[in-house]
């Protein structure tokens with residue numbers, strides 16, 4: 001259970017916010033072309049840099065935490081470099097991903113729930129590693 005008085009709690013929320021940004025940018029990456037993924041990659045890597053800064057300030061060189069961020073950065077670069085001609089940032093109804101041919105997911109009423117479920121799996125190991133190493137699951 002989350003202890004709101006624990007000194008790590010505000011920092012854990014800050015990491016969770018950056019983790020959420022990374023997931024947002026990764027979802028968007030699955031909808032666009034390889035070229036357009038680069039800008040989103042930069043934004044996602046900025047969020048990873050923020051997690052690194054938070055880590056350094058609070059935990060120094062905590063190896064397991066830094067390694068999880070490195071894995072996430074590697075996963076993000078892999079997703080960004082995948083050859084894609086997707087152009088579904090604004091319109092995706094009935095469309096399949098050009099990369100893997102899976103249907104583009106769309107959860108009505110949730111604007112951030114549009115993505116390719118198959119392609120997003122590329123960043124799942126890094127997202128899960130950060131989740132575990134920073135204890136984000138307790139939020």
Ligand SMILES: [Zn+2]
Nearest residue numbers: 097100116119
């Ligand atoms: Zn896909």
